[in-house]
Amino acid sequence: MVVRLIKPAVFAVLAGFSVLWLSPASLAASFDCDRAKAPDEKTICATRSLNDQDVTMALLYDLNRHFMAMGGRGSLMDDQAAWLKQRHTCGAQVSCLSKAYTQRIAMLRSFIDERVMTKGPF
Template identity: 45%
Template sequence: MKDLKFLVLGSLLIASSLNLTHAASFSCEKAKTATEKAICQNRSLNDADVNMVTTYNIVIHALPMGGRDAEKGAQYQWLKQRDSCRANVNCIAQRYSERQKHLDDIVQNRILTQGPF
């Protein structure tokens, strides 16, 4: 269990420390919405997107089935909220901050303490 905790934390640290130049979780070349374009044009939003998606993927793979379904629904609702910001960088940044905090709480309080392991 201890090794898995280090693996999860290590994955998060590596993902957050990589120098990812405009590497959003979606193709910036195919960005359609004002929000997607703003994320692609703003390095801090781009980094927040990559960090959030990395954490989300860890959460989705570590939660049991019922938790996964609930978190997928929460992600869908969050995307709608994020996209309602349009090109407002401060609004988008706030949505990412809120979502990252939620996902980090799941990692800390549910996955690392209770596991599926």
């Protein structure tokens, strides 16, 4: 009896995940893909690898903001705004966007390695 109930439930869950996974709107960019207007944003939303890089970058940026002293947050925010302007110049070029994300992710990771991992809040 229990097995009969589990099979439909498992199927429903898997079907739900597949619908979400295959739906372009379900991509989890750090911004609302339904409101994307610029070519760079539309390309990020439409390209899974760029979307993944965007999510990674956003997570690292938030971690840096959280662990950074108050005096350094303004500089980090300015750097992020400048990077977003630079990313925007890539337009819909996937290779340019991927390179921009790779460089930004490396920079944000190095900040964490230098500031958090060596000194830590622990």
